[in-house]
Amino acid sequence: MSDATDEIDETGETAAMDDPATGEPMVEFDGVNKYFGSAHVLKDVDLAVDAEEVVVVVGPSGSGKSTLLRCANRLEEIQSGQVRIAGEPITAPGVDVNRLRQRVGMVFQHFNLFPHKTALANVTLAPVRVRGLREDEARRRGEELLTEVGLGDQLDSYPAELSGGQKQRVAIARALAMDPDVMLFDEVTSALDPELVGEVLEVMRGLAREGMTMLVVTHEMGFAREVGDRVVLMSEGRIVETGPPREFFDAPETERAQQFLSRVL
Amino acid sequence: MGETYTDEPGGEGATGEGWVTDERVRWAGLAVSLLFTALILGFIALILYEYVNYDLLVSVVPRFAVAFVRVLAVVVISSVLAVTLGVFVGLGRVSRTSLTHSIATAYVQFFRGTPLLFQLFIIYLGVPSLWEAGQFPINQNWTVVQDVLWIDWSFITAVIALTLNHAAYVGEAVKGGINAVPEGQMEAARSLGMSYVDSMQEIILPQAWRNALAAIGNDQVILVKDTSLLTVIAFPEILTVFREINSNQFDAWTPIVLVAVTYLAITLPLMHLVQYLENRAEWGRGDEDEEGGPGSWLSWGGDR
Ligand SMILES: Nc1ncnc2c1ncn2[C@@H]1O[C@H](COP(=O)(O)OP(=O)(O)OP(=O)(O)O)[C@@H](O)[C@H]1O
Numbered sequence: 001m002s003d004a005t006d007e008i009d010e011t012g013e014t015a016a017m018d019d020p021a022t023g024e025p026m027v028e029f030d031g032v033n034k035y036f037g038s039a040h041v042l043k044d045v046d047l048a049v050d051a052e053e054v055v056v057v058v059g060p061s062g063s064g065k066s067t068l069l070r071c072a073n074r075l076e077e078i079q080s081g082q083v084r085i086a087g088e089p090i091t092a093p094g095v096d097v098n099r100l101r102q103r104v105g106m107v108f109q110h111f112n113l114f115p116h117k118t119a120l121a122n123v124t125l126a127p128v129r130v131r132g133l134r135e136d137e138a139r140r141r142g143e144e145l146l147t148e149v150g151l152g153d154q155l156d157s158y159p160a161e162l163s164g165g166q167k168q169r170v171a172i173a174r175a176l177a178m179d180p181d182v183m184l185f186d187e188v189t190s191a192l193d194p195e196l197v198g199e200v201l202e203v204m205r206g207l208a209r210e211g212m213t214m215l216v217v218t219h220e221m222g223f224a225r226e227v228g229d230r231v232v233l234m235s236e237g238r239i240v241e242t243g244p245p246r247e248f249f250d251a252p253e254t255e256r257a258q259q260f261l262s263r264v265l
Numbered sequence: 266m267g268e269t270y271t272d273e274p275g276g277e278g279a280t281g282e283g284w285v286t287d288e289r290v291r292w293a294g295l296a297v298s299l300l301f302t303a304l305i306l307g308f309i310a311l312i313l314y315e316y317v318n319y320d321l322l323v324s325v326v327p328r329f330a331v332a333f334v335r336v337l338a339v340v341v342i343s344s345v346l347a348v349t350l351g352v353f354v355g356l357g358r359v360s361r362t363s364l365t366h367s368i369a370t371a372y373v374q375f376f377r378g379t380p381l382l383f384q385l386f387i388i389y390l391g392v393p394s395l396w397e398a399g400q401f402p403i404n405q406n407w408t409v410v411q412d413v414l415w416i417d418w419s420f421i422t423a424v425i426a427l428t429l430n431h432a433a434y435v436g437e438a439v440k441g442g443i444n445a446v447p448e449g450q451m452e453a454a455r456s457l458g459m460s461y462v463d464s465m466q467e468i469i470l471p472q473a474w475r476n477a478l479a480a481i482g483n484d485q486v487i488l489v490k491d492t493s494l495l496t497v498i499a500f501p502e503i504l505t506v507f508r509e510i511n512s513n514q515f516d517a518w519t520p521i522v523l524v525a526v527t528y529l530a531i532t533l534p535l536m537h538l539v540q541y542l543e544n545r546a547e548w549g550r551g552d553e554d555e556e557g558g559p560g561s562w563l564s565w566g567g568d569r
């Protein structure tokens with residue numbers, strides 16, 4: 001934890017800009033309730049992520065962090081409330097869910113790369129199939145993105161030939177290739193060997209610096225403190241505390257947050 | 266573990282049954298397989314020297330060649346159709362639309378739950394009897410290759426029955442293949458904005474196909490052998506030729522040799538084709554789960 005705090009000053013100027021073109025938050029949960037059968041997994045969740053803001057979601061296992069993220073691109077349906085992407089309600093009748101999902105990139109804990117496609121083909125598939133990009137344009141953009149995440153020399157490798165850290169960087173490039181407005185990260189370093197965590201966090205840090213709107217679920221408290229503009233603590237399906245990282249980590253208000261921090265720090 | 270580790274449960278404590286070592290099992294296996302090979306080769310040599318009439322053999326080769334061509338034609342057409350239809354049956358079996366799912370399930374249950382011989386009769390006898398006597402329109406033969414390949418009602422029946430029957434088995438293999446693809450694959454594809462159909466086509470089916478290949482290949486080998494049933498609908502297949510020669514010439518071993526050669530001439534290349542397709546779908550994992558060295562087709566079989 002201590003080396004992460006040392007780095008705060010270098011990147012501390014990553015401030016949120018609350019001024020998107022629409023004036024609307026990029027992602028907005030409004031009184032969201034989600035049930036799995038009789039299990040009430042999200043309880044009246046309100047959360048707004050502004051454009052270019054990095055919101056980090058922390059909380060114990062089973063508190064509903066993944067479910068929250070999956071509701072933001074309708075991988076899960078909600079039972080009441082509303083989720084809006086740049087002001088547009090995503091559960092309204094007649095919403096084209098495929099068009100909506102193009103604006104929301106998602107990176108998974110277990111990469112979920114397509115094993116039968118090379119790194120480059122993983123990245124170019126959706127832009128060609130969904131956005132109708134020409135093959136050569138998609139290829140150029142894919143090469144550019146893979147180079148950006150440090151994989152310019154692995155374009156033709158299959159996922160089985162890559163390390164976990166490399167796979168996760170391909171997965172990030174794949175999501176970025178759709179030019180999303182917001183990126184969702186669900187414990188993207190949890191499945192990695194410790195020595196590979198850094199390279200993935202570095203890519204995310206770069207994205208945050210470039211002004212990407214990000215909603216990040218992580219157990220990396222150093223990353224939350226350093227890169228997050230806001231930290232959100234979930235517990236049993238509720239948001240129990242939210243605030244800037246400094247306040248959240250150094251002076252948590254609720255007893256629940258104090259308990260949580262005493263366990264993870 | 267001590268230096269005398271022998272892979273047994275109980276490890277260093279188990280002294281009583283220590284004579285079953287990996288090394289000895291390997292030698293025993295080798296000895297048994299060599300003995301088996303010697304017996305088989307000896308038997309084949311005996312048959313070829315003592316029981317095969319080579320004048321007869323040469324004279325009946327053309328009849329087997331004709332049966333080979335006809336069976337091959339039925340197999341190729343039925344197999345391509347069965348695999349194609351089977352993919353759709355498999356998609357129906359994993360469909361969340363309950364009507365689609367029920368129809369696919371009923372289809373599979375009927376064609377797997379009744380004998381192929383019965384299905385042949387339904388089509389060969391049942392369908393023409395829907396017309397007034399003598400009115401069934403498919404009554405002539407279309408000649409494709411004079412005296413070798415012609416298409417008549419028995420040929421059409423064979424293709425329809427083998428296709429429908431084996432599409433059910435292929436469908437189950439495809440269903441298993443789809444279910445073995447991790448859930449995250451569909452989620453990743455959908456999260457990129459791809460439609461269900463695009464995701465199936467681009468992401469799920471190629472992986473399901475790879476998962477199902479061994480089972481599908483296995484079924485196509487069975488399809489080849491199922492053509493032996495076509496003798497009951499007057500289709501001159503391989504065993505029909507065998508029975509004619511056997512009863513006319515009072516010779517069993519000469520046609521037996523030709524029957525074996527004719528079937529293997531279809532099934533061995535088919536097994537190699539499946540192996541080739543499996544190897545091609547390794548996607549960078551070439552070194553893992555690789556099929557064993559030379560002659561690996563000897564180990565190819567229904568147990569995988
Ligand atoms: N598909 C599902 N069906 C039924 N229950 C589910 C499903 N997915 C999640 N749950 C339940 O919902 C609750 C929240 O799960 P979720 O995965 O969102 O937690 P999480 O905060 O991401 O936990 P973790 O840190 O372990 O990933 C848990 O109690 C979980 O058992």
Ligand SMILES: [Mg+2]
Pocket residue numbers: 065066067186187
């Ligand atoms: Mg989770």
